[in-house]
Amino acid sequence: MKGRTVVLDHIQGREAAALMVDGILEDFLIASDAPPIGTIYRARADRPVKGQGGMFLTTPDGPAFLRQVKGLAPGVQLLVQVTGFAEPGKALPVTNRILFKSRYAIVTPDAPGLNISRSIRDEDERDRLLEIAHDQMQGCDYGLILRSCCHGADDADIAEDVSAMRAQAEQVMLDPGTEPETLCDGDAPHVLAWRDWTDPAEVATAAGSFETHGVLDALDVASGIVEPLPAGASLFIQPTRALVAVDVNTGSDTSLAAGTKANFACAKALPRALRVRGLGGQITLDLAPMPKKDRKGFESALRSAFKTDLDETILAGWTPLGHFELQRKRGRVPLAEVLK
Incomplete structure (x- = not known):
């Protein structure tokens, strides 16, 4: 199935959202018993x-x-x-650096100033957005960031979003209470999907959409430890208490370049494989054998692959044994802990 599809459904009684790109599960969000990020x-x-x-x-x-x-x-x-x-x-x-984030706007109480996403470079567009920002934030000392998806969006939609985030920020920041209390719940998966998956996509909301769009089959793969790669290679992804171990397997390919090809395929597939599994923390890659001269190319491929990933990932580098280490933000509950 070609194209982008956002699938909103429930699984095991939990609200969930899936992003399918050309029939592949690109991202997956599911409610858990833990407090959502943003609470x-x-x-x-x-x-x-x-x-x-x-x-x-x-x-x-x-x-x-x-x-x-x-x-x-x-x-x-x-x-x-x-x-x-x-x-x-x-x-x-x-x-303690509080943010109020929505699809178009991020209100920053502790960082005053009106800012437009750097990815929006058209001067006329930036002027249009700054005018909206000034109108909606007039008389408010909080800061505002207009996100990249504001480019080309309707004025009224942006203004409504900014107004809602400003009102929420004022309500929370000025709350007069004096005891520990939950002032604002983090966004649930369906709202998160609307907020963060902003590229044009078909949206499926009917009950049973996970089955009809192939999400359940993709989750069966993501719930296991094996992630298939091209040419018969594969990743074995095994979370432990201390770290996430990733082993690169070349499969049946016995050519001299098999290890290099499998490692570069790993670099391309790893962000998605970790994202849909909800894995973070310390990550150690046990790569297939490849010449040391290819290490810089592998690092560049890995850096490029993680560039668009929402969860911050630090490429720590090589170990004396030839492993490659990463440090990734624990931005989600592991899928295996939610879908048991």
Whole structure:
């Protein structure tokens, strides 16, 4: 099936969204029992962590951990926002830099100024968007970022989105409460799909759409440890407590270039394979044998592949044993933990 299709449905009683591109599962979002990313709490500082520059906080959903605190004393109330998912037994990662993000607009209470996405370079278009921004943010000290999908969008749609995010920001930031409380829930999968999958696509919302559009078959593959690659090669992706191990297998190809071809195919497929599985943290690649002269090309291919990925990924580099390591934000609950 050619083209882009956003499929909104439910699986095992959970709201979920799938992005299919030319019949391949490109992205998948599913609700979990963990607080969604973007959830905003009024939290209470609990106890500092010496040597790590962090502070444990009390929230309505359990302990949270805030990094890089300075001058924060136990007992102080502050607003924090969930930035990722915690492993079992660990505290929620949060930040005190609050953002209110929607399809067209991001309101930044702690960073004043009106900004347009750098990807929008047409001066007339930037002037149009700045005019909308000035009109909607007049009298407000908060900052605003208009996202790339504003290019060519209707004035009224952008203005409505900015107005809604400004109102939500003012309501949360000015809340007068004094006890730990959930002030704003993070977006559910269907809203996230509308917010972040902004390229033109067909949208399927009928019950059973996951089956009719091949999502369930793709999830069967993603729920396993094997990710097929071209020419019979494959990835074996196995999460452990400490890290995610990825082994590159050349399959039946015994040519001299088999390892290099499989490794470059790995670089292209890895972001999608990790994304749909919801995997992050430390990732170690056990690559197929290839000449050292090809390492720079592999790094470039890997960097290019992760460039458009929404979850931040750091390419840490090579180990003495010839493995390649990455550090990826834990932006989702692992698929295997949700679909059991």
